[in-house]
Amino acid sequence: MLLLLFLRPNLMFCFYPVYSNSLLDYLVNSRWEEERYTDGSKWKFLEHKGPVFAPPYEPLPSQVKFFYDGKHMKLRPEAEEVATFFAKMLDHEYTSKDIFRKNFFKDWRKEMSAEEKTKLTDLKKCDFTEMSDYFKAQSEARKAMSKDAKLKIKEENERLLQLYGFCIMDNHRERIANFRIEPPGLFRGRGDHPKMGMLKRRIRPKDIIVNCSKDSKHPEPPPGTKWKEVRHDNKVTWLVSWTENIQGSIKYIMLNPSSRIKGEKDWQKYETARQLKKCVDRIRTQYREDWKSKEMRIRQRAVALYFIDKLALRAGNEKEEGETADTVGCCSLRVEHIKLYPENDGQEFVVEFDFLGKDSIRYYNKVPVEKRVFKNLQLFMENKDTDDDLFDRLNTSVLNKHLQELMDGLTAKVFRTYNASITLQQQLKQLTSAEENLPAKILSYNRANRAVAILCNHQRAPPKTFEKSMQNLQLRLTCVFEYFLTSKADAKVRRDEKSKKKKAVERTEEQLMKLEVQATDREENKQIALGTSKLNYLDPRISVAWCKKWSIPVEKIYNKTQREKFAWAIDMAEDDFEF
DNA sequence: GATTGGACTTAGAACAGATTGG
DNA sequence: CCAATCTGTTCTAAGTCCAATC
Numbered sequence: 222m223l224l225l226l227f228l229r230p231n232l233m234f235c236f237y238p239v240y241s242n243s244l245l246d247y248l249v250n251s252r253w254e255e256e257r258y259t260d261g262s263k264w265k266f267l268e269h270k271g272p273v274f275a276p277p278y279e280p281l282p283s284q285v286k287f288f289y290d291g292k293h294m295k296l297r298p299e300a301e302e303v304a305t306f307f308a309k310m311l312d313h314e315y316t317s318k319d320i321f322r323k324n325f326f327k328d329w330r331k332e333m334s335a336e337e338k339t340k341l342t343d344l345k346k347c348d349f350t351e352m353s354d355y356f357k358a359q360s361e362a363r364k365a366m367s368k369d370a371k372l373k374i375k376e377e378n379e380r381l382l383q384l385y386g387f388c389i390m391d392n393h394r395e396r397i398a399n400f401r402i403e404p405p406g407l408f409r410g411r412g413d414h415p416k417m418g419m420l421k422r423r424i425r426p427k428d429i430i431v432n433c434s435k436d437s438k439h440p441e442p443p444p445g446t447k448w449k450e451v452r453h454d455n456k457v458t459w460l461v462s463w464t465e466n467i468q469g470s471i472k473y474i475m476l477n478p479s480s481r482i483k484g485e486k487d488w489q490k491y492e493t494a495r496q497l498k499k500c501v502d503r504i505r506t507q508y509r510e511d512w513k514s515k516e517m518r519i520r521q522r523a524v525a526l527y528f529i530d531k532l533a534l535r536a537g538n539e540k541e542e543g544e545t546a547d548t549v550g551c552c553s554l555r556v557e558h559i560k561l562y563p564e565n566d567g568q569e570f571v572v573e574f575d576f577l578g579k580d581s582i583r584y585y586n587k588v589p590v591e592k593r594v595f596k597n598l599q600l601f602m603e604n605k606d607t608d609d610d611l612f613d614r615l616n617t618s619v620l621n622k623h624l625q626e627l628m629d630g631l632t633a634k635v636f637r638t639y640n641a642s643i644t645l646q647q648q649l650k651q652l653t654s655a656e657e658n659l660p661a662k663i664l665s666y667n668r669a670n671r672a673v674a675i676l677c678n679h680q681r682a683p684p685k686t687f688e689k690s691m692q693n694l695q696l697r698l699t700c701v702f703e704y705f706l707t708s709k710a711d712a713k714v715r716r717d718e719k720s721k722k723k724k725a726v727e728r729t730e731e732q733l734m735k736l737e738v739q740a741t742d743r744e745e746n747k748q749i750a751l752g753t754s755k756l757n758y759l760d761p762r763i764s765v766a767w768c769k770k771w772s773i774p775v776e777k778i779y780n781k782t783q784r785e786k787f788a789w790a791i792d793m794a795e796d797d798f799e800f
Numbered sequence: 801g802a803t804t805g806g807a808c809t810t811a812g813a814a815c816a817g818a819t820t821g822g
Numbered sequence: 823c824c825a826a827t828c829t830g831t832t833c834t835a836a837g838t839c840c841a842a843t844c
Contacts, residue, residue: 398832399832399833399834401832401833403833408835409813409834409835410835410836411811411812411813411835414835457806457807457808458807458808459807459808462806462807467835468835468836470805470806471805471806471807472834473806473807473808475807475808483809486808486809487809490809535810535837535838536837536838536839537837537838538837538838538839540837545835548836548837550837550838578837579810579811579812579836579837580810580812580813580835580836580837581836582811582812617838617839618801618802618839618840621839621840632839632840633838633839634809634810634837634838634839679811680812681812681813682812682813684828686826686827690827690828693827750811752811752812753810753811753812756810756811757809757810757811758810780829780830782831783830
């Protein structure tokens with residue numbers, strides 16, 4: 222264990238209550254104290270090499286032509302670069318959308334010379350196909366490169382990673398998440414984004430704020446350039462920031478999830494959720510009581526909180542109209558987003574939700590609710606238009622202030638974390654049975670995970686080749702099944718050499734079961750994305766404990782990256798961990 | 801209280817690399 | 823061994839929440 226600690230010193234922070242060895246305790250505790258700042262500092266020492274910039278634009282070879290109104294036209298590099306952004310997206314349906322085209326053309330014209338501007342007045346007359354074909358050919362060529370050439374690129378990437386991909390934070394070499402600056406291109410929002418197609422400009426050293434400690438070796442800007450600023454703010458965790466031009470928001474370079482600073486925060490998040498577990502009954506009793514309040518704002522608050530708790534809705538901050546896609550969360554629900562049915566399919570007091578949430582993912586759900594909730598909703602909707610706020614006396618800041626009073630550190634999103642994690646734990650308990658073999662246990666795990674993903678509405682577009690790949694799988698299944706039947710019959714007939722035959726049959730049977738499980742899992746997972754809940758909502762200690770309890774290698778549940786992110790939990794959780 | 805800016809987490813899609821089965 | 827497919831990784835947009843400012 223000591224060896225492990227020395228090999229992975231940045232894990233020590235989380236060990237403190239677990240081990241009794243006094244030397245370890247000393248090491249761990251002192252390290253813990255050393256790392257835990259009480260003044261809001263995030264680090265004492267921070268050194269890094271700065272960001273890697275996007276490669277400069279390389280003008281197209283002269284044989285790749287752009288045509289306007291059927292006539293060849295040579296563009297200046299500035300305008301040509303923006304044109305290539307569009308050309309690269311030609312196959313995407315984005316480029317057929319009006320808003321996208323309008324925004325693109327407006328921004329493209331800004332990069333044109335006066336002459337180009339007068340000539341190019343209609344996007345419909347622009348022919349980008351040669352450019353598009355050229356890029357397709359390039360990408361084919363890249364795929365067809367020799368092994369040697371591919372290796373060279375890989376080595377160069379590795380060199381860049383070693384040089385720029387790590388930083389030193391408080392005596393630890395930590396992996397940086399995104400050390401490459403986002404290259405210029407066309408903004409692709411999600412859903413109906415009013416800014417889709419706008420030009421995302423190239424980021425240069427003069428846009429960059431570097432954050433590092435005073436006593437570190439400061440990163441050098443590329444020759445002949447200067448940083449916008451070098452600051453030494455140890456109250457934040459980012460290494461580099463810049464302001465993007467689409468929304469005017471700040472972007473950051475931060476550390477990888479495997480880093481101490483992220484792991485510690487993650488652990489803290491789940492500890493807060495476990496705190497909620499202790500007082501959630503009290504809170505539920507209270508909001509049910511508040512449904513009867515004489516104050517409208519309190520009733521609204523209580524109904525909203527009920528939705529957040531029961532349906533794992535997001536908080537729902539206000540958004541600036543026209544700046545982003547029209548999406549909502551709980552507090553920003555509008556009258557048009559719900560329908561009330563006093564009776565529906567034999568159930569009483571049914572609420573139908575239909576709205577676009579984060580990333581414009583549709584939330585559709587029909588849920589029976591308590592009569593009081595139903596009556597309250599009717600009241601909230603009285604004399605309102607469809608586009609009026611459902612909870613007009615409520616916003617996230619009011620709600621979170623209330624929650625803060627109920628429990629230290631409680632905010633709306635803690636309910637999502639809590640309900641996700643408690644659901645996983647409960648589902649695992651319910652679904653796992655001792656008799657099952659390994660693949661079946663994994664299926665049970667995935668089903669528990671799926672229950673959470675459904676709760677949190679984590680959807681994905683069904684994979685393009687889903688139907689086909691499903692058919693293939695079925696086909697293989699049938700083949701193996703037939704083989705299984707014949708070989709079984711065969712084994713029965715020829716009793717003498719039974720051990721050999723029997724084993725073969727067993728192996729086929731095992732393979733068959735594996736395929737069956739795989740088919741079931743895939744079918745059930747068609748439109749569900751498991752990754753997000755696994756990575757962000759499920760206390761990893763629940764999964765680790767489950768693995769230990771059933772002697773399942775943790776690698777079956779978490780891949781390498783996930784194991785790195787959850788290293789703290791893997792080393793901390795025993796088989797009896799209770800969320 | 802309302803508004804804004806800032807820092808951080810959460811999100812699905814696109815892409816790249818690894819695996820697999822014919 | 824090679825193409826098809828699957829899996830893991832990268833990308834960056836889009837949320838949450840808090841604090842500063844008015």
